[in-house]
Amino acid sequence: MVPLVEVQDLAKTFDVSAPWLNRVVERKPRQFVHAVDGVSFSIARGKTLALVGESGCGKSTVARLLVGLYAPTRGSVRFDGQATDSARNAGELRQLRKRMQMIFQDPYASLNPRWKVLDIVGEPLREHDLVGGVDALRARVGELLQSVGLAASDSEKFPHQFSGGQRQRISIARALATQPEFLVCDEPTSALDVSVQAQVLNIMKDLQRERGLTYLFISHNLAVVRHVSDQVGVMYLGRLVEVADKADLFSNPRHPYTRMLLDAIPDIKMSGRSRTPVQGEVPNPLNPPTGCAFHPRCPHANARCSSERPSLMEFGGVQIACHAVVEGRI
Amino acid sequence: MTMPVPLLEVRHLRVEFPTRRGTLLALDDISFTIAPGEVLGVVGESGAGKSLTGAAIIGLLEPPGRIAGGEILLEGRRIDNLPYEQLRAIRGRQIGAIFQDPLTSLNPLYTIGRQLIETIRTHLPVSEDEARARAIRLLQETGIPAAEARIDQYPHQFSGGMRQRVVIALALAAEPKLIVADEPTTALDVSIQAQIIALLKRLCKDHGAAVMLVTHDMGVIAETCDRVAVLYAGRVAEIGPVHDVIHRPSHPYTQGLMGSIPAMDEERERLLQIDGSMPRLNAIPDGCAFHPRCSVAVARCRSERPDLMDAGTTRAACWRVPERK
Numbered sequence: 001m002v003p004l005v006e007v008q009d010l011a012k013t014f015d016v017s018a019p020w021l022n023r024v025v026e027r028k029p030r031q032f033v034h035a036v037d038g039v040s041f042s043i044a045r046g047k048t049l050a051l052v053g054e055s056g057c058g059k060s061t062v063a064r065l066l067v068g069l070y071a072p073t074r075g076s077v078r079f080d081g082q083a084t085d086s087a088r089n090a091g092e093l094r095q096l097r098k099r100m101q102m103i104f105q106d107p108y109a110s111l112n113p114r115w116k117v118l119d120i121v122g123e124p125l126r127e128h129d130l131v132g133g134v135d136a137l138r139a140r141v142g143e144l145l146q147s148v149g150l151a152a153s154d155s156e157k158f159p160h161q162f163s164g165g166q167r168q169r170i171s172i173a174r175a176l177a178t179q180p181e182f183l184v185c186d187e188p189t190s191a192l193d194v195s196v197q198a199q200v201l202n203i204m205k206d207l208q209r210e211r212g213l214t215y216l217f218i219s220h221n222l223a224v225v226r227h228v229s230d231q232v233g234v235m236y237l238g239r240l241v242e243v244a245d246k247a248d249l250f251s252n253p254r255h256p257y258t259r260m261l262l263d264a265i266p267d268i269k270m271s272g273r274s275r276t277p278v279q280g281e282v283p284n285p286l287n288p289p290t291g292c293a294f295h296p297r298c299p300h301a302n303a304r305c306s307s308e309r310p311s312l313m314e315f316g317g318v319q320i321a322c323h324a325v326v327e328g329r330i
Numbered sequence: 331m332t333m334p335v336p337l338l339e340v341r342h343l344r345v346e347f348p349t350r351r352g353t354l355l356a357l358d359d360i361s362f363t364i365a366p367g368e369v370l371g372v373v374g375e376s377g378a379g380k381s382l383t384g385a386a387i388i389g390l391l392e393p394p395g396r397i398a399g400g401e402i403l404l405e406g407r408r409i410d411n412l413p414y415e416q417l418r419a420i421r422g423r424q425i426g427a428i429f430q431d432p433l434t435s436l437n438p439l440y441t442i443g444r445q446l447i448e449t450i451r452t453h454l455p456v457s458e459d460e461a462r463a464r465a466i467r468l469l470q471e472t473g474i475p476a477a478e479a480r481i482d483q484y485p486h487q488f489s490g491g492m493r494q495r496v497v498i499a500l501a502l503a504a505e506p507k508l509i510v511a512d513e514p515t516t517a518l519d520v521s522i523q524a525q526i527i528a529l530l531k532r533l534c535k536d537h538g539a540a541v542m543l544v545t546h547d548m549g550v551i552a553e554t555c556d557r558v559a560v561l562y563a564g565r566v567a568e569i570g571p572v573h574d575v576i577h578r579p580s581h582p583y584t585q586g587l588m589g590s591i592p593a594m595d596e597e598r599e600r601l602l603q604i605d606g607s608m609p610r611l612n613a614i615p616d617g618c619a620f621h622p623r624c625s626v627a628v629a630r631c632r633s634e635r636p637d638l639m640d641a642g643t644t645r646a647a648c649w650r651v652p653e654r655k
Contacts, residue, residue, distance in 0.1 A: 194587065268576060
């Protein structure tokens with residue numbers, strides 16, 4: 001079975017250099033941020049891959065690269081066996097775009113405040129000529145709104161008349177308009193209260209079951225990730241450090257960073273487990289460490305770790321990028 | 331044995347916002363106490379009034395918001411009706427504050443040393459040198475490496491987590507008895523959050539300061555607090571020891587809240603969801619504010635507002651509680 005989404009050595013570098021004149025006069029060097037630095041993964045049809053990591057790890061950039069909001073600096077994205085880069089003609093790209101959609105984190109910024117919900121949810125239908133005539137549009141938008149637990153009559157309202165959780169449902173309704181197979185969800189519930197988050201996550205799971213949707217779910221909240229994902233990828237400073245099935249990752253995390261992350265989560269069950277104290281902070285992406293990006297904070301780092309970057313490889317049923325694990329030191 | 335005087339006592343606090351279209355009651359009869367050295371969590375979703383409670387106690391309510399009723403007592407003396415200058419003297423000396431965004435508390439134009447020294451000398455009768463020595467010790471206690479050098483740096487030269495440590499140092503600088511922390515770790519990454527929570531807990535214990543920790547994050551509450559108050563629509567829904575409120579909640583809202591949080595150690599197909607959302611300030615229902623969303627509401631809930639009543643180890647504002655005992 002060909003995976004629905006296949007990503008190979010994906011990278012995105014942003015040029016954050018000072019303007020040319022400043023560079024010349026102040027003798028400043030060019031500066032680059034390797035937001036995504038060679039990421040590879042695949043997602044099987046109907047499954048959810050979660051990407052987790054702290055701020056600056058590149059997970060949101062990966063999301064945008066996947067749907068084409070950014071052009072990659074290198075690497076490839078294949079959707080249902082076909083490459084998605086813009087070398088192909090515009091018509092085929094449009095067809096591809098219909099099959100994948102995105103849901104954003106900020107329910108207040110991702111809906112145009114001057115458009116009615118009818119126009120917001122109807123925009124993809126119009127763009128792709130999926131319905132004919134205003135009545136058909138209205139009916140279809142009504143169906144979409146009902147499928148996310150809103151009322152058809154809500155299409156006449158404006159975004160400011162809804163709460164954060166309701167706006168996120170409108171975003172989901174809009175994303176489902178083209179009947180996509182693949183949804184990229186960038187922190188869809190991070191801005192919501194826990195009880196509202198529960199509603200939205202339940203809807204997303206129901207929809208996945210009913211329609212066989214495939215999700216890429218970006219989050220920094222590991223408890224939420226545990227609830228929604230099948231597979232989890234952990235990112236650090238633009239690189240994947242561990243990819244594993246959910247059960248494996250949470251019961252037996254191998255990478256030192258994954259262990260640190262799981263250990264750091266405040267424990268609502270108050271099991272009183274002892275924790276390894278967390279060291280240091282995420283380094284400046286303008287000046288990343290040599291070799292393995294995590295080595296300055298890693299209790300198991302040796303000379304090889306500071307000079308040679310570990311590549312993501314199969315080991316013991318998971319994918320891991322760590323010299324210490326592969327060498328059997330931990 | 332007589333009951334020791336609580337450090338902080340909030341009695342029937344009411345905070346209202348006069349608007350053009352009428353007065354909105356944002357806090358409606360809130361009462362709780364904090365014992366010396368205790369860590370009380372104040373938890374609730376957006377709009378419940380937890381930040382307002384903190385602001386009212388520190389005396390930093392944004393006008394037109396104002397205290398419309400009730401009392402706030404610090405060590406038995408009223409502080410809610412003090413003139414500005416007296417309140418300012420208390421704020422900082424007796425009550426320290428930590429906010430979510432460290433850049434709110436730190437002046438970008440002054441070195442952190444200057445800000446620490448200013449705070450120390452405002453409230454304690456010490457010389458410039460002594461204040462500087464204290465400031466360096468505080469920075470070291472909060473885990474800032476090379477404190478003697480970094481004390482002369484500006485806030486922008488620190489990372490987010492480091493800045494929050496500086497803010498904690500600033501809050502503790504005048505040796506206050508109570509720290510009000512409003513979402514102190516929400517803006518930080520998970521790994522830094524863990525460090526800051528542990529630091530706050532340890533330092534407050536070392537310095538003998540009580541903490542009122544306002545947050546929406548139950549995990550942080552579970553890790554840090556002795557007791558917790560759950561707020562809903564400007565009222566206290568449940569209050570009690572943190573273990574009991576989390577594992578044996580009595581109020582239907584608290585039960586729903588705990589059920590909706592995805593757990594790290596167990597799998598559930600669906601999360602418990604409470605349908606609907608918290609009422610807006612201009613549409614608070616009669617009787618119990620939670621009744622429209624409550625699966626066990628009865629006629630009394632719709633007309634009579636429940637006070638906090640004994641629910642075993644916690645207290646909950648719910649008419650169904652006495653029946654279950």
